[in-house]
Amino acid sequence: METGFHHVSVLLREATDALNIRDGYTYADLTTGGAGHSYEIARRLGKNGRLICFDRDSEALAAAKVRLSEFGDRITFVHDNFENVGRVLSDLKVERFGGAIADLGCSSHQFDTPERGFAYQHDAPLDMRMDTDAALTAREIVNTYTESELCRIIRDYGEERFAAKIASRIVAARSIAPIETTVELADIIKGAIPAAARADGPHPAKRTFQAIRIETNRELDAISPAIEAVIDALVPGGRLSIISFHSLEDRAVKTAFAAAASGCTCPRDFPVCVCGKRPRIEILTKKPILPSEEELTENPRSRSAKLRVAEKL
Numbered sequence: 001m002e003t004g005f006h007h008v009s010v011l012l013r014e015a016t017d018a019l020n021i022r023d024g025y026t027y028a029d030l031t032t033g034g035a036g037h038s039y040e041i042a043r044r045l046g047k048n049g050r051l052i053c054f055d056r057d058s059e060a061l062a063a064a065k066v067r068l069s070e071f072g073d074r075i076t077f078v079h080d081n082f083e084n085v086g087r088v089l090s091d092l093k094v095e096r097f098g099g100a101i102a103d104l105g106c107s108s109h110q111f112d113t114p115e116r117g118f119a120y121q122h123d124a125p126l127d128m129r130m131d132t133d134a135a136l137t138a139r140e141i142v143n144t145y146t147e148s149e150l151c152r153i154i155r156d157y158g159e160e161r162f163a164a165k166i167a168s169r170i171v172a173a174r175s176i177a178p179i180e181t182t183v184e185l186a187d188i189i190k191g192a193i194p195a196a197a198r199a200d201g202p203h204p205a206k207r208t209f210q211a212i213r214i215e216t217n218r219e220l221d222a223i224s225p226a227i228e229a230v231i232d233a234l235v236p237g238g239r240l241s242i243i244s245f246h247s248l249e250d251r252a253v254k255t256a257f258a259a260a261a262s263g264c265t266c267p268r269d270f271p272v273c274v275c276g277k278r279p280r281i282e283i284l285t286k287k288p289i290l291p292s293e294e295e296l297t298e299n300p301r302s303r304s305a306k307l308r309v310a311e312k313l
Helices: 012-017 036-044 058-067 069-074 082-091 108-112 138-144 147-158 163-176 182-192 206-217 219-233 247-261 293-298
Strands: 026-029 050-055 075-079 097-103 234-244 281-283 306-312
Touching (some): 012 234, 036 050, 036 058, 036 097, 050 069, 050 082, 058 069, 058 075, 082 097, 082 219, 097 219, 138 147, 138 163, 182 206, 219 234, 234 247, 247 281
Parallel strands (some): 097 234
Antiparallel strands (some): 234 306
């Protein structure tokens, strides 16, 4: 059935295969989006399996309910940030938790719907909220954050070397009139970057828009708590598949996995372990899984995707 919500799932087969889905267990799609991964998981569940679909975007959940309707009451939909997965699993009294998947990127629908304000290619109000009920918008960030705060998020979340110049231009522009639209902001950013630096490569606004979107949605803040909560809830042999799309996300996933996979943290010269820490997971992807050449041809947006997988010990 047509829902109007469009999204092409990245690393669909690889990420779903990695879950090693078993009948009788509960699984979670932490970022349901267009329900591509959810549908594939549900299709493999078996008659005794269960799937919990999380998303902050109410439009995504509405579309997912339509797409997954054939699976009936085996699917539970949760309008919430995936950082709250532990609480939700407890509230739902989930005991046999077999795995979870997360696609940390924005959906194609969010980028391609102008009024959502995610893309600099469309002239739209500055919004960028994944959850349209959330209070903080990109407009508020752009027009109320101090110059030093703007510089920090553009530098840290956008990895933009001209962060200071961009922050200064934004503050100067808003002192005349509030910055209201995506195109207006993109033009300000473009004007702050030296011509030689924008002669090639991505659009000059790309990194700054990424940074503001991350700040708007607190995207990086949710990754570590969600991974910890999932690992706590998994049964032995349960798995977690996470797809990231930029270095900051991938670094957060890699760091959280490494911490959960490490054992004793006592100093090397201690004769015996006193911390009592033991590895909780095995990392199954020493190097991340990348999209195939075929997928890159069919879906260029997958080019920066990386899949990491861990298994509960």
